[in-house]
Amino acid sequence: MQAYLGKASLSWIADHSCISLELLRQWRQEPRFLLVMDWSKSIFSKVFQENLALNDYALEQYHYIAAEISLLEESLRIAVRVPLYQRFKKLGRCLISRRQNNLPLSKYDLRLFRRLFLFFLTLEQHWPSSARKRINEDFLPLARDVVWPLLKEGQWVESELESLQQTDPLPQIRHELENKLSETLKRFV
Numbered sequence: 001m002q003a004y005l006g007k008a009s010l011s012w013i014a015d016h017s018c019i020s021l022e023l024l025r026q027w028r029q030e031p032r033f034l035l036v037m038d039w040s041k042s043i044f045s046k047v048f049q050e051n052l053a054l055n056d057y058a059l060e061q062y063h064y065i066a067a068e069i070s071l072l073e074e075s076l077r078i079a080v081r082v083p084l085y086q087r088f089k090k091l092g093r094c095l096i097s098r099r100q101n102n103l104p105l106s107k108y109d110l111r112l113f114r115r116l117f118l119f120f121l122t123l124e125q126h127w128p129s130s131a132r133k134r135i136n137e138d139f140l141p142l143a144r145d146v147v148w149p150l151l152k153e154g155q156w157v158e159s160e161l162e163s164l165q166q167t168d169p170l171p172q173i174r175h176e177l178e179n180k181l182s183e184t185l186k187r188f189v
Contacts, residue, residue, distance in 0.1 A: 017182045045079040052084065052119055053112060059160050062118040063125075070126035077127065085131055088116040092139045099146055110147050117143045121161065 010028075014021040027033045048069075057065065069080055091113050098105055117139055124132050144156050 018186065041076050041079060045076065045083075048080050049084055049087075052115060053087075056111070056115060057118075059118060059122070059157055062122045066119060066122040067126050069123060081123070081127075081129075084116065085120065088113075088120060088139075089131075089134070091116065092142060095146070096138065096142055099142070105146070105150060107151075110151050113147055114143070114151060114153070117147070118157070121157075 010024050011021055013019070014024055052065070069077060072080070091109060095105055095109060095113055117135075120131065120135055121140075124135065144158075147153075148156055
């Protein structure tokens with residue numbers, strides 16, 4: 001639960017999972033448990049990156065996904081964000097270069113850029129970073145002026161994004177995570 005809810009204390013986890021504080025402390029010192037936790041974080045990060053790169057979502061779903069990522073424990077958030085951002089930055093630079101040199105832009109690259117752009121655009125609301133400047137200065141114009149028209153996406157997402165930024169999905173996500181993780185942990189006790 002600490003990995004998926006970030007700053008949750010052991011006593012809070014004990015209360016919400018109905019697992020004794022002593023047992024939780026014992027698990028945190030058990031090498032096999034710690035290895036499983038490290039392995040599961042790595043697997044989660046890879047699966048998340050793959051799903052985000054391969055699947056299209058509505059803007060409100062990206063908003064929800066970004067909010068959920070912002071709840072994760074810091075090392076897990078970084079394990080998700082850094083490789084995705086490197087891929088996004090490389091792809092964005094490639095598209096800008098190809099556009100400036102009048103080279104064709106592949107539909108696959110345009111769709112992948114759209115997915116990553118929407119994820120990072122919404123993630124900046126929940127977990128701001130130094131990437132915001134590059135997104136706003138380089139990639140927002142690329143998305144608005146090149147990618148959306150070439151993909152025939154229709155209306156630009158700015159107004160929809162502004163209305164979404166007024167909503168806060170975090171309490172709902174926290175509640176769902178508490179329930180799911182509590183049920184999962186009960187199976188192990």
